[in-house]
Amino acid sequence: MTSPVPMAEVWRGAFLESVHSGHAVICDASGGIVQAWGNPDAIILPRSSCKMLQALPLLDSGAADAAGLTPEDLAFSCASHQGAAIHTARAAAWLKGLDLSQDDLRCGTHDPYDTDTRDALLLSGETACQLHNNCSGKHCGFLTVNKHLKAGPEYVDPNHPLQLAVREAFEDVTGMDSPGFGIDGCSAPNFATSVHGLARAMAFFAASSEGGATVRERSAARLTRAMASFPELVAGEGRACTELMRAMGGKVAIKTGAEAVFVAILPDQKLGIALKITDGATRASECAIAALLVKLGVLNANHPATLKRLNAPITNRKGTVTGYLRSSNVF
């Protein structure tokens, strides 16, 4: 087994203060490895990085079109959003269109990631609801499929028809049986795969076209285009997914997952990327995906959104630059 390799470094003055290692794979349309770092066969939980896989049944089933979902809704179904008004309003409208309410969601509640929204709630005496959950878009998608399937309300049960459909799609596009699942922060099962498997899924998305031969290819292509076209619905202002997708001008779809997973879909190159920082640090997964996107020529190394992740100054309480977060230059 190949050990994880250093991918991101935190420097303070002349000292390497912390270092993050991980596994990364670039895959082509054939599912083969173009280049890998660390162990491509390392088993990981993709967490939210696989939301576009979890959204496949929404399109494959015809449920999305039956419900009249827009490309914006499709982007939102793949989101880990920060509960800003553009996100909660979309979730509320979507549920209303299904004749459902936020009570039908099974994702649970947490304070919005967006500090301004959190503060505004506090100042107005309101509290967060399930609409603010970063996964509420995915769950709106789940409820849409569920209505189409006419299945029971506990749609996050791993044996629910919806989750069985998700698993089938997941295993199909990762090209391997999943060795099992963990329960995610939003209570849905999160299927395990290898870093290679996740990269293979991204390459499938990258190589799919909206005029493709299979329903699944067409679904994948529509989801990719939706994510790349509406970056602010996939995450939110200031966030890596949103800022880096904007910097790439709609040509590439990327997605973060908890515990430092990051994936990218590059349609023009028909390449997929998956990486996992083994310690789970998001600062490092953001740095590593930026380095890989620069390497592949789709992200400008000098774009402010890139520099913020790839060579980010660390400032202290008085604003003095005390160090840098840097790529380990393995890519």
Next chain:
Amino acid sequence: MTSPVPMAEVWRGAFLESVHSGHAVICDASGGIVQAWGNPDAIILPRSSCKMLQALPLLDSGAADAAGLTPEDLAFSCASHQGAAIHTARAAAWLKGLDLSQDDLRCGTHDPYDTDTRDALLLSGETACQLHNNCSGKHCGFLTVNKHLKAGPEYVDPNHPLQLAVREAFEDVTGMDSPGFGIDGCSAPNFATSVHGLARAMAFFAASSEGGATVRERSAARLTRAMASFPELVAGEGRACTELMRAMGGKVAIKTGAEAVFVAILPDQKLGIALKITDGATRASECAIAALLVKLGVLNANHPATLKRLNAPITNRKGTVTGYLRSSNVF
């Protein structure tokens, strides 16, 4: 060079989702290594874990006694506090006693770590000031020495007499020349040392007594007792330093530092501990220090404060237990 060893693991269901590695040393009063994991010679920035070293000139110089500081003040001078009322009130009173104000601090401002205090500030329309900075206690100590030295106001300059005194004390108790410094979050120089050097300093503190032969030994013993006696002033409610010191009943002093450093002073055993998780994750340094304190028989493995770090359930947005943060059982 010995690689860092796995020290903490994040499990989700049946899957090892993330893992944290590090270096750790237990040192005895002679400065010798009792046991080590990883590389004892790894150079680290101790960050806030060395605040009791930075406080030595405060006592050595006689400044603390001249200013009539209490044991509570001494504990607070070693704090990374969360800006709750008990912390900011103490800082304000201390500065007033010196005929100074928060404008004389050079630590900078950040929102209080304590969420309730942050929310209360927001709701009252106030903003955080330098008193809320987690290092304001250390800086009150710095200003006290500075007044005693009759030195200039820019006391965080690495060449300021105060920082030269800190460096002398730091190198004395770590038993080695410092290879340099980084600038800390609070703008003070933070001197580098090895994990062994930091553990040696903790063993010096552990073996020192208030009736000791040297001024420095007496200073070290007073600081240790102050920290162990007033855990709530060293961090705050809910925090690892506070809860674990309380669980050990005032017999052991411990201190966290940014980027996953943790130290412990065990006076009864005359042992010192230092550890660094190489990826900088605090969840892991808290887990590892708890494991070491249990191993050495000073922390009850079944105490709620221990379980919260050593075998901590991870719950999702609906309160379901989805996994655990666990020690890697290397200790």
